[in-house]
Amino acid sequence: xxxxxxxxxxxxxxxxxxxxxxxxxxxxxxxxxxxxxxxxxxxxxxxxxxxxxxxxxxxxxxxxxxxxxxxxxxxxxxxxxxxxxxxxxxxxxxxxxxxxxxxxxxxxxxxxxxxxxxxxxxxxxxxxxxxxxxxxxxxxxxxxxx
Numbered sequence: 001x002x003x004x005x006x007x008x009x010x011x012x013x014x015x016x017x018x019x020x021x022x023x024x025x026x027x028x029x030x031x032x033x034x035x036x037x038x039x040x041x042x043x044x045x046x047x048x049x050x051x052x053x054x055x056x057x058x059x060x061x062x063x064x065x066x067x068x069x070x071x072x073x074x075x076x077x078x079x080x081x082x083x084x085x086x087x088x089x090x091x092x093x094x095x096x097x098x099x100x101x102x103x104x105x106x107x108x109x110x111x112x113x114x115x116x117x118x119x120x121x122x123x124x125x126x127x128x129x130x131x132x133x134x135x136x137x138x139x140x141x142x143x144x145x146x
Contacts, residue, residue, distance in 0.1 A: 005146030012144050013042040016107070019128040023108045041103050048103070049124040049143040052096045056119040059089045100124060114140050 001009075020038035063085040070078070097115055104113045110129030116122065125140035135142050 001146055005144065008144040009046055009146055012046065012141070013039055015132075015134075015141060016042040016045075016126070016128075019111075019130060019132070020107055023110060023129060038107065041107055044103050045100065045124070045126070045143050046145070048096055048100050050145040052093070052100070052115070053119060053123045053145045055089055055092050055096065056117055056123050058085075059093070059117070060119050112140070 017038040020041075063081050065073075065078075065081070073081075100115075101113055104111050104126060108129075110127075112127035114125040114127065116125070122135060122142040123145070124143040125135060126143060127140040133140055
């Protein structure tokens with residue numbers, strides 16, 4: 001991980017912790033068990049966001065086949081390979097969306113998640129109760145994939 005990626009990840013963790021602390025009442029904030037969840041959630045979100053980005057890239061690129069295989073395999077076999085790949089990608093995508101949504105739901109009311117299928121940009125964004133954004137579309141907070 002480069003220094004820039006590390007800084008982006010730390011900034012995301014800090015931002016998510018600050019937003020979560022704003023949602024806690026004073027009674028909850030004084031309980032030490034409540035405070036570290038935002039940090040754990042931020043780290044899990046970064047991890048799952050990276051995997052989600054890889055899945056979106058796999059959906060875009062299709063199965064990895066050698067030029068020899070593409071040229072010499074019969075069409076029906078190629079179609080089965082592509083269908084199996086699409087099925088696998090859909091299954092993994094659904095699993096990750098469910099996991100990420102559960103992590104965000106654990107942060108409290110007002111937090112939401114936005115998924116994007118375009119692997120060229122940010123694939124997971126978090127909406128926060130304060131309405132703060134850090135992306136060009138003003139949709140939410142970008143989850144780093146580093």
